[in-house]
Amino acid sequence: MVVLSSSPALNKSAIFSGVPAIRLSEPGSDSLLVRACEDLGFFKVTDHGIPMELITKLEEEAVKFFASPEEEKELSCRKLANPFGYGSKCIGSNGDVGWVEYLLMPVTSEPISMAFLMQPSASSFRSALNEYISAVRKLACQILELMAQGLGIEQTDVLSKLALDEESDSMLRLNHYPPCLMLQEQNGFLTGFGEHTDPQIISVLRSNNTAGLEISLRDGSWVSVLPDQEAFFVNVGDSLQVLTNGKFRSVRHRVLANGWESRVSMIYFAGPPPGEKLAPLPESMEEGEQSQYREFTWREYKSCAYKTLLGDNRLDLFHKNPTAKAILELVRKYDGDHICYDHLAFRSFGIDGHGIDSMAKIFLHFGYKQHEELRFPAKKLKALWFSHPDAETNANGTGVHGPLPRIFISELLVDQMSDQCQVDISSEDTTFMIEIIRKYIKASANGYEYATLASTLGCLTWETPSYSDYQLLSRESEYAAWTLVNGYALNHVTISTHRLQSHVKKIDGFNKYIEANGFKLNSEGGILKVSPDGLLLQSSTVADTISFNFADGVTESVPCSYIEFAERLLLPEYKNMPEEEVREFHRRDGFEVGNADKIFESTSRDQLTRKVT
DSSP: OOOOTTOOOBOOOEEOOOOOEEOTTSTTHHHHHHHHHHHTSEEEESOOOOOHHHHHHHHHHHHHHHTSOHHHHHHHTTTSOTTOEEEEEEETTTTEEEEEEEEEEEEOSSOOOOGGGGSGGGHHHHHHHHHHHHHHHHHHHHHHHHHHHHTTOSSTTTTHHHHHSTTOOEEEEEEEEOOOHHHHHHTOEEEEEEEEOOOSSEEEEEEOSOOOEEEEOTTSOEEEOOOOTTOEEEEEOHHHHHHTTTSSOOOOEEEEEESSOOEEEEEEEEOOOTTOEEOOOGGGSOTTOOOSBOOEEHHHHHHHHHHSOTTSOGGGGGBSSHHHHHHHHHHHHHHOSOOOEEEEEEOOBOSTTOSHHHHHHHHHHTTOEEEEEEEEGGGTEEEEEEEOTTTTTTTTOOGGGSSOOEEEEEEEOGGGSOTTOEEESSSSOEEEHHHHHHHHHHHHTTGGGGHHHHHHHTOOSSOOOOHHHHHHHHHHOHHHHHHHHHTTSOOEEEEEGGGOSSGGGSHHHHHHHHHHTTOOBOOTTOSSEEOTTSOEEEEEBOOOEEEEEOTTSOEEEEEOOEEEEEEEOBOGGGTTSOGGGOOGGGBOOSOOHHHHHHHGGGGSHHHHHOOOO
């Protein structure tokens, strides 16, 4: 091992006694597993059926292997394909390090057959590995089938078959955290394996009697998990989080090494086949529930995992709206929890009751007041905005617990769409653009009555559109095409930059900060959009894209939501008011057609395809 002489000693977290302990053979264990996966993403199983002598045998063989000379360990695994084999200190290829050495091996339906294990001197190690892998793989599948049963899925092998597939990308990892002499004097701890989530479906962990494992609770605090010689610990992985649409949460965990005791752990990672598409299981979703993630394969996700740092939130890149989520986290890290929302924006079709009124009525019911209309002739749009008289009730709160945001609802004036734009719908007949929209609105019937519910659930109130219809609409109106596939979904949320506490409260600095962190901003009319009176300053990101499965079998990327930023300056009569006395009503209110017209372009093809120089 290489001494990490520059690494500071860490303090051990408080011991956690709340790890769910589940007996798999007991009635109701399936429900207990589901609850543990939802609450912690972590639990332990006690009646696992794996003989203690089998566990002890592999543990002893692992200790012998790690006690071998460094050169011998490295030589024995030299010809193995990356990332498999022996490693010391370095975790991955992106700069992560830890006080650990490890042996990583692929797990297939065939016995372990790495070259060094085929030597006569390694026959005992090979035998222990194969017996252990067979037993722990069976245990993992038993747990996965109980999970499926607890979720109410009729096909209980829907998860376990991924781990049993001949092409399953599963692996076994043996970790050794040796004593650290420099820590013996400090009586502290050192990072053995940095904080991370496991990308696979589940991980089944066993360790010797030396503590070191810590998990992060939902509030972000770290707690220490004591070893249990009678149990196996199980982590929910990122893949399972996706397969359950976020119902189960992958657990962030780490290992701290101490100066005196050696820790050995054995982890089986149950992974899906490389080409397996990861998407929420339909059977695990409620009616009308929409996926939180874009569809991707395990190969894509694994590739992403290998390119990122150990502690990165890789799943953020696969969320349907990763930019908004990432920016909110970025701002919170820099400015603290001071985020307030200026307004929420929605789009609609202004035809047969499906326009502004369909979304506005819920806000009017809760006391919002309607304000002036805005017109966008070139885009054939109109909009209304709404505010609540008691918007400042929670002036000191943040996020959803902060001041009530304004509401901006626009609609496409369908009857004003160009009736000169006649295009082929199929090889048999043609129709006008307006008739495409009418077709879906007619199928929706009174779907507008459920606009708010559809927006909340992220589902459409009309039938899934065809790709040919989507293409035709996008030629006439990108707004119409966006609304066809996104429906009443939240178009964008806007952060009030002037309510932030750091220097990024000035939107110019905020924009530079966002761009410096790799995000692309809408450049239509310039990055910063300024109202004629100079008091309303706005900018926005470019929309994210998601994979959309069209009714005619085509899957294509379509724009979804984005995030906007607004700074409202003080009205002239209040410009000398002390900052501590300033309230939102002292600032410029309302919206500006010129600004909004350019913000609409955040979902346009030009902005989505624009290269950042």
